[in-house]
Amino acid sequence: MTTTGAERVQRRSERSRRAILDATYELLDEVGYQALTIEAIAARAKVGKQTIYRWWGSKSAVVLDVFLERSSSAVPPDGPTLDVTLKRRAERFIEVFHRTPLGRNLGVLLGEAQADDELRAILVDQWFGPRRESIRSTLVEAQERGELRSDLDVDTIIDAIYGPLWYRMAFAHAEVDVAFAHEVVDAVLQGVRAAGS
Amino acid sequence: MTTTGAERVQRRSERSRRAILDATYELLDEVGYQALTIEAIAARAKVGKQTIYRWWGSKSAVVLDVFLERSSSAVPPDGPTLDVTLKRRAERFIEVFHRTPLGRNLGVLLGEAQADDELRAILVDQWFGPRRESIRSTLVEAQERGELRSDLDVDTIIDAIYGPLWYRMAFAHAEVDVAFAHEVVDAVLQGVRAAGS
Amino acid sequence: MTTTGAERVQRRSERSRRAILDATYELLDEVGYQALTIEAIAARAKVGKQTIYRWWGSKSAVVLDVFLERSSSAVPPDGPTLDVTLKRRAERFIEVFHRTPLGRNLGVLLGEAQADDELRAILVDQWFGPRRESIRSTLVEAQERGELRSDLDVDTIIDAIYGPLWYRMAFAHAEVDVAFAHEVVDAVLQGVRAAGS
Amino acid sequence: MTTTGAERVQRRSERSRRAILDATYELLDEVGYQALTIEAIAARAKVGKQTIYRWWGSKSAVVLDVFLERSSSAVPPDGPTLDVTLKRRAERFIEVFHRTPLGRNLGVLLGEAQADDELRAILVDQWFGPRRESIRSTLVEAQERGELRSDLDVDTIIDAIYGPLWYRMAFAHAEVDVAFAHEVVDAVLQGVRAAGS
DNA sequence: CGATAAACGAGACGGTACGTCACGTCTTAGA
DNA sequence: TCTAAGACGTGACGTACCGTCTCGTTTATCG
Known part of the structure; x- marks a missing residue:
């Protein structure tokens, strides 16, 4: 059996994903959607901003994910x-x-x-x-x-x-x-x- | 005291009010509520930002006024x-x-x-x-x-x-x-x- | 005598200019040119980054000004x-x-x-x-x-x-x-x- | 102990070394030393960043090597x-x-x-x-x-x-x-x- | 001839700084 | 006194690279 495709290495970090979604949930509760910032999510989740932008691209996308998950x-x-x-x-x-x-x-x-x-x-x-x-x-x-x-x-x-x-x-x-x-x-x-x- | 009534020296400029509401309306049409900024309204209306803040205080207040008027x-x-x-x-x-x-x-x-x-x-x-x-x-x-x-x-x-x-x-x-x-x-x-x- | 031109109002803040040049001088001494950042200058001078970019536009320009002045x-x-x-x-x-x-x-x-x-x-x-x-x-x-x-x-x-x-x-x-x-x-x-x- | 000398299994890749130095040379010519980045060298050389850091450790070290070689x-x-x-x-x-x-x-x-x-x-x-x-x-x-x-x-x-x-x-x-x-x-x-x- | 372990490409990661944008406040000169 | 202009401190934006890390995947001796 041959492996199809090059398959990426160092896959997406589950740890970061969790931290981001959790931080977003907390902040959503604390300050509300409008006052929510990517910066604050990154800080709370102890994550680089780039990691958020890499996988979501916007505030609303992250929040949406939280909705779908929680x-x-x-x-x-x-x-x-x-x-x-x-x-x-x-x-x-x-x-x-x-x-x-x-x-x-x-x-x-x-x-x-x-x-x-x-x-x-x-x-x-x-x-x-x-x-x-x-x-x-x-x-x-x-x-x-x-x-x-x-x-x-x-x-x-x-x-x-x-x-x-x-x-x-x-x-x-x-x-x-x-x-x-x-x-x-x-x-x-x-x-x-x-x-x- | 002789002068009865208000002796304010310069009243609110109707010209500015109109220009602000008109600019807001145009921009609302062109870029939408979310992308609308006080800065852009002031520039389009050729008005100081202060004039907007003096009479309205926030983006939503101006937009609301436009709604009520138009x-x-x-x-x-x-x-x-x-x-x-x-x-x-x-x-x-x-x-x-x-x-x-x-x-x-x-x-x-x-x-x-x-x-x-x-x-x-x-x-x-x-x-x-x-x-x-x-x-x-x-x-x-x-x-x-x-x-x-x-x-x-x-x-x-x-x-x-x-x-x-x-x-x-x-x-x-x-x-x-x-x-x-x-x-x-x-x-x-x-x-x-x-x-x- | 008529005033020529529109002459800008709220002129450049001397206080900020001084603070920026002084902060730059100190940081130049402490960390050296290469490790110097606009961010650090702004923080030390208690000044917005924009104020630096407004008048200088680059790290080297600020440093040059410090040289010329000091x-x-x-x-x-x-x-x-x-x-x-x-x-x-x-x-x-x-x-x-x-x-x-x-x-x-x-x-x-x-x-x-x-x-x-x-x-x-x-x-x-x-x-x-x-x-x-x-x-x-x-x-x-x-x-x-x-x-x-x-x-x-x-x-x-x-x-x-x-x-x-x-x-x-x-x-x-x-x-x-x-x-x-x-x-x-x-x-x-x-x-x-x-x-x- | 019987084996004398190093028993490393895979030695440094000459192919990578060449690609890195060549890419650096090209980029040095194209964008100049200041705008040169490790990231760009790695991309141009089709090499992992780690390979560069493994053998050189900094931009200046690579460039220096190019100087010495070319x-x-x-x-x-x-x-x-x-x-x-x-x-x-x-x-x-x-x-x-x-x-x-x-x-x-x-x-x-x-x-x-x-x-x-x-x-x-x-x-x-x-x-x-x-x-x-x-x-x-x-x-x-x-x-x-x-x-x-x-x-x-x-x-x-x-x-x-x-x-x-x-x-x-x-x-x-x-x-x-x-x-x-x-x-x-x-x-x-x-x-x-x-x-x- | 495997096995095996280092080097490799890829690229995700936590960070720092970038240069820009808009905020809401302020200062100034002129009407 | 209000206005137009716009500088100011602040803070978030989204991007670029940094140097480190974790993955499979070569690759080249050595048992």
């Missing part, structure tokens, strides 16, 4: 009925947004992404994508069970729930509560439930 | 029915977001505002506020005419329409189209229309 | 005879080269200047030039008094004295002594003295 | 008389200094050496030393033949010729010409020739 993709357990499941999901969403270091910076990051196509693509595909997928499959199952009208686009249902939540949080950071989430879920389900259910 | 608060004419009116409004919203210099930077600005309470307060109160108010009054009138169920919170209806639109635009900048807006409006109206109408 | 152009008093005068001058030259912070870095600076035409031009014109001129006038007077042969180029005489001194110092930094200087002066005078003197 | 120690043929011989030597010196890649960087290298004792020692001993020795023996022979005064230090004569040349070249890179060299040689010989010759 965000729990764990999902609250399904409830007895569809509405309970969806409410739990929505509650978790609000909770993460308000209480975790990453969540608190998610809005800023998405704002940044409005002017950076690459960033937005990754953020949407890798972060929001999988989370959305998980809810979609729940809804599709419900649809297949006949609980939801079969003529509706599942994606639209998701937007109908999370859109209002996100919108409110963006405008009134502190005030979005569980009650509103429940209200939204109920209203949406009201409209999409199959006739007989 | 954003047309004109509203599309009401249609024959409520759904047409709402659809026109939603279309206008999407149009502004995608096609105007200010709209294109609105997402970034709101992102910035996530970490700046003062900025968010002004943005929400002065910019989104009036626009929301206009829609609210339309809805309230409809409610009073008996077209909408009277037990519903009008604000929730607004969020139910604009939330999904905003959410989609944030994630898929280029793809949100008029059809989706119509779909959303229809779906929401479906759920909120009074029984007999 | 080098005493004082000349040892003339002796009773030409040879004593010239010997005193040569001794002073050696002394400066070996014992002063500037002198110790003069050789390196001239080396640097071999690859930088602008630097060499200034160094030669402003630093070596005046010193050479002073000796030249001494020699010209002697020539006019009939002490030196009138057919000789005075510049060549200067090179004949300082060339060997410099050459030796460049190669054997520590060993050039007063005796060698005397020897050189004597030998040169031997060859250039007018017949009858 | 500098022709060929000497112009002796002329019919001492003054012709010396003039030819001086001309060759000027020629090398102005026209060859190494010569053009010799001044900078000697400048560097003013602050680096080891470098200066090697440069003086290995490069200038042999060249000086060659001239010294010419002069000593002349002295033994009775052409030169026997009371003079031959080294001083050498300094008296090459000092002024070097001095002029350092200050006025482009202007030192053959005529000046002749003038200097003539003047020095004038003063050192034995009475009867």
Whole structure:
């Protein structure tokens, strides 16, 4: 068997990668996305700046990696009925947004992404994508069970729930509560439930 | 003491104010919010940096002023029915977001505002506020005419329409189209229309 | 009388200029030309790097300014005879080269200047030039008094004295002594003295 | 212990040594001593940086090696008389200094050496030393033949010729010409020739 | 004829300094 | 008193090289 390719030697240092991501996470929590600097990350991680630029190239790229790595993709357990499941999901969403270091910076990051196509693509595909997928499959199952009208686009249902939540949080950071989430879920389900259910 | 009233010797220069806001608008269009600098605004406006700091104090404050000044608060004419009116409004919203210099930077600005309470307060109160108010009054009138169920919170209806639109635009900048807006409006109206109408 | 031109406001800060030149002088003494950095000068002088780059543009330019400012152009008093005068001058030259912070870095600076035409031009014109001129006038007077042969180029005489001194110092930094200087002066005078003197 | 001598398994690679010295020579010509970097040498020579550091340890050491290897120690043929011989030597010196890649960087290298004792020692001993020795023996022979005064230090004569040349070249890179060299040689010989010759 | 150990190319690494950019504050002369 | 101009101290940017290091991969004796 012949080895294909020249294969690089002295591969990327896992130690440095970890230190950088950890330092970024800490600083994100301490000072927030906007005040975060590559310089500070490098200093905290005891790493040369070049090492960061070698593998990421920008602040947003590092932060994105932290998001992808640290965000729990764990999902609250399904409830007895569809509405309970969806409410739990929505509650978790609000909770993460308000209480975790990453969540608190998610809005800023998405704002940044409005002017950076690459960033937005990754953020949407890798972060929001999988989370959305998980809810979609729940809804599709419900649809297949006949609980939801079969003529509706599942994606639209998701937007109908999370859109209002996100919108409110963006405008009134502190005030979005569980009650509103429940209200939204109920209203949406009201409209999409199959006739007989 | 003889002179009553203010004896300030030189008042704020209107010429400078205009030049600054105009330069900011142009640069916002040309380079976008993130790449915008006070330095560049001052240079373009042929104004001392101090003059900007004296009256505004930060990049976001100037930009906000431009938003408040330049954003047309004109509203599309009401249609024959409520759904047409709402659809026109939603279309206008999407149009502004995608096609105007200010709209294109609105997402970034709101992102910035996530970490700046003062900025968010002004943005929400002065910019989104009036626009929301206009829609609210339309809805309230409809409610009073008996077209909408009277037990519903009008604000929730607004969020139910604009939330999904905003959410989609944030994630898929280029793809949100008029059809989706119509779909959303229809779906929401479906759920909120009074029984007999 | 009308003022011509727009005349800059907020003129160059003398305080900063002084601090930079002083810091450079100290560091030149402490670490030498090669280890000197703009960063260190700025730090020592409590000055922004930009301020240095604004007015000088390179390490060598700052150092040159220090040379021009700090080098005493004082000349040892003339002796009773030409040879004593010239010997005193040569001794002073050696002394400066070996014992002063500037002198110790003069050789390196001239080396640097071999690859930088602008630097060499200034160094030669402003630093070596005046010193050479002073000796030249001494020699010209002697020539006019009939002490030196009138057919000789005075510049060549200067090179004949300082060339060997410099050459030796460049190669054997520590060993050039007063005796060698005397020897050189004597030998040169031997060859250039007018017949009858 | 049975094996006498070194049992190293792989000796220094001649291929690498050559590539490094050649690359250094080329770069010295192209960008000059100051802009030369180990990194660039390694890249041009297709060699690991470590290989350079293993055998030389610094930029100046490599360059020095190039000097020692590439500098022709060929000497112009002796002329019919001492003054012709010396003039030819001086001309060759000027020629090398102005026209060859190494010569053009010799001044900078000697400048560097003013602050680096080891470098200066090697440069003086290995490069200038042999060249000086060659001239010294010419002069000593002349002295033994009775052409030169026997009371003079031959080294001083050498300094008296090459000092002024070097001095002029350092200050006025482009202007030192053959005529000046002749003038200097003539003047020095004038003063050192034995009475009867 | 392997085995084996040093030298090798590649290039990642922690650093230092570079020269630039923009920040927000200041000083100055003129309107 | 406000303004245009722009110098100032500060701090982060992204890049270039430094000298050290860790990898497989030659390569050339020696057991």
